[in-house]
Amino acid sequence: MEAKLDRTTKMHMFYRRSKEHGLKITPQRTAIYEELLKARDHPTADVIYKRMVKKIPNISFDTVNRTLLTFSKIGITNVVEGYGQAKRYDSDMDLHHHFRCIQCGSIIDFQNKEYDNLTVPEEINKQFKVISKKVVLEGLCSKCRKG
Ligand SMILES: [Zn+2]
Ligand SMILES: [Zn+2]
Secondary structure: OOOOOOOHHHHHHHHHHHHOOOOOOOHHHHHHHHHHHOOOOOEEEEHHHHHHHHHOOOOOOHHHHHHHHHHHOOOOOOOOOOOOOEEEEOOOOOOOOEEEEEOOEEEEEEEEEEHHHHOOHHHHHHHHHOOOOOEEEEEEEHHHHHH
16 A cells, blocks of 8 residues: 655655745755655654664754654644654655554554545534544554464
8 A cells, every 4th residue: 555645746745845934955854754754654753763863873863853843843744643652753644544553552554435534523513623534443453463
């Protein structure tokens, strides 16, 4: 299941959005975004930092953390629903849903047309302005189910 937007399109979006928001495109920022694009596991800032440090040994955790927060502010990265734990990032901006394993914490993407078209209950619409809908299923992933 490949993302609908390819890497080149996403890099263009990265350059465009950065420009629009007056964000300088530095080699570090570019490298962090590229790392995030590669990641399919909805990594935390800490995980991204550990991957980055192998390529850019002098990068600091603070830089990675702040950059990821900035990316989500300018709309090129999603923050996955937190559960009181560290924020996890998702570079896949296409509509998709998540399965979260309660045992190992994996967050796995899935697509479902019916979920995409969920209608928001009337009483919720009265109370809130809904801008996006995403289904999160929880349970045991295939690895944990066997174990
Ligand atoms: Zn699991
Ligand atoms: Zn995702």
